[in-house]
Amino acid sequence: MQESSTSMGTSHPPALFVLLSCALALAAAQVNPCPAPESLKPCTCDHTGISCLKAKSTAELAKAFSGKEKTIHRALWIQRRPIVKINNDTFGDYAFGQLYVEMNSNLTSFPLSSLDKSSKYLTELSLYGNRFNTLTSIDYRWLPRFQRLRVLNLAKNNLSYVPVGGFSNPSLETLSLNNNPIEKIDAFAFKNLPRLKSLQLRFIRAKVLDAYSFSIPKHHPELEINLMGGNLQTIEEKAFTGTAPLSLDLKFNALKEFSAPVFQPLITAMASNARKHQMLGDARISTKGNSFTCSGCEFSWMTALKSQPEVMLMLIDFRCRDQTPVWNITKHLIGCSYNPRP
Template sequence: IYIEMNANLTSFNLSSITKSRTFIMKLSLFGNALTTFAYSGIGGFPKLTMLNLGKNRLDRIPDHAFQHPKLKTLVLSDNPIRAVGAYAFSALPELEMLHLTGTRITRLGNYALTLGSRVHELKVLLSGGNLASLSPLAFSDTRAQILCLGQNNLTEFPRDVFFPILERLERRRQATGEVSSLRVSGNPFSCTGCSFRWLVGLKNQLLSRQLLFGFVCADGTTLARLSYAKIGC
């Protein structure tokens, strides 16, 4: 079911499509003006595999928002989302693709992106936004193949946030033999101070295993050329 591109549609009642609920596999409400959505209601659509809420006016995703045993693709891109609650996406065991690009999120708090999916091809796209910081627990227990944080406002690369993510990507690479990567191109990394010291020590491993893509300092210095002298530590 596609109900799209209606600037006057500010809310949508899932009960309006209840008669079709047992066979709806795709629901797109893209390009409307939704300010709220009954997230928990999707559980009443047993065959739903794709939900597109992109380009609406949603500003917050609440705690434990989405729960569905079959959902594979979830699109929330291009919404003015400023906050994502804890475990918002943790009860989606079959999730393959999460689109959260082009939002206004500046910080991801504890367990905001804890994903319960164990699908090998899981891709999480958080690029093209205002993201400037992450809690060390933001991605707790998330096992993605691709995690894209490109084109945001990240200036730091703290070990307590990013080392666990890279470690899980490496374990996944070893288990599957496939490239698993954290993609961070287009962020203005400062590359100054001792918080980058761990990255200098690990850079050759990260590059050779293709775990970290697109890391470039704000002044253009690439990861390969990052040094203790460069960071001043």
């Protein structure tokens, strides 16, 4: 699935969008006029930023950015080029408010240290679709330097692992890791993202969500967590401890259990958050396309949910594998004729 640049993807964003979204990041600096065209070849420049859509090599990029004047610009685009790597010094003294290095299928290395000059200004970074070979291509130690970063798109690469505290950015609102072969997410991987509003992890390979993997004690009240279309089979107790998203998308995974230790506290936290911000009707846990067994006393807690209309709405697309909706779950249906111990 391809995502557009303005919502994290590959096309050239409109000039107005670039101007507005870079305004805060570049407020403290004078955006420079374009350098002389000859000095920037094969890249080109206009009021929206610099485009390197004709660059063929790392050497060509380094030459284009070798100037020492007129180096602060709103945005940079390097898309669908045969470039193999970006070096620490490729961008020289140039700094950008937004950077789109996308769909470069030969690119195997992009050190974030190459953006050192941009660290004070960068609000959006997209490395979408570059098929990085190893996690070392993304240096998590550098991410906290981008204090103004609001949007980070690492979708459609070859990342397999998200480490403890991998993301620590106080301004980050949108993080996309879609379409990566992620098999493990460490505890507290997203803990230090107090303004996070959208966390996208569609089409990943993780089979288990470990305890505290999605523990985000402080986040935006409208947080959306999207785990649709993955291989999830198990969600461990406390996986979402301290997190109260407005919506959680688990559609089209391989979940069979909907256990009380995982989902009861999550539902309570989500309802409390939504009620506090007058958004109770928008709270959702989407589960379509899973194979919940609805068998055994482990599901008995769900028989009491029909007395809570706000929870019914939250689970409106829940279906057992025989297509029984949540409001029709009974003790007889699940084969539990006694009240289990709490």
